[in-house]
Amino acid sequence: MAASVCAVFFVAALFLGSEAQTDFSKLPESFKKGVELAVQQVNSHTGLQHHFLFFKSIEKSSIEAGFDVNYIYHHFYLKPTKCSRGTTKADPKKCAFRNDRPLIDCGICYKLYGGEIEKEPKPYIHCVHKPALTEEMKKTRVEHCNDGAYGNGASTLLASTGTQK
Numbered sequence: 001m002a003a004s005v006c007a008v009f010f011v012a013a014l015f016l017g018s019e020a021q022t023d024f025s026k027l028p029e030s031f032k033k034g035v036e037l038a039v040q041q042v043n044s045h046t047g048l049q050h051h052f053l054f055f056k057s058i059e060k061s062s063i064e065a066g067f068d069v070n071y072i073y074h075h076f077y078l079k080p081t082k083c084s085r086g087t088t089k090a091d092p093k094k095c096a097f098r099n100d101r102p103l104i105d106c107g108i109c110y111k112l113y114g115g116e117i118e119k120e121p122k123p124y125i126h127c128v129h130k131p132a133l134t135e136e137m138k139k140t141r142v143e144h145c146n147d148g149a150y151g152n153g154a155s156t157l158l159a160s161t162g163t164q165k
Helices: 002-016 029-043 135-146
Strands: 050-066 069-084 104-113 124-129
Touching (some): 029 050, 029 069, 029 104, 029 124, 104 135
Antiparallel strands (some): 069 104, 104 124
């Protein structure tokens, strides 16, 4: 089972290409919604001293299940900025990225209906400072997003070829 999950992960990475998406404004709307949810969650964490913004996409996958339903998986980095914690309506033009702090690695999956994130199944957001991210955490993240709650039963998010760059 673990070997098949790893195989699915690497196949998805191949289909998604090696070029990372580094501009939030160029992300498809369906992916922006998830990033915004993760950024909101990370920036509301009391233990963090810096304001974080989207830095770049590593992998993204989308399954169109029909009837205006999509299942989304997105792996991306958040980067700390020079803006103070709690800054509202921040963007990289106003809040320069810092290069002296670690990135936050995020993996999220969620269901969209009519272009909006559904409450059920609850969106899965897993963000952790990159140096603390372990292979076991990565494996658990992938397994969680590939379970039955985020798919229509026919395919898994990381095996999808319906990707967008």
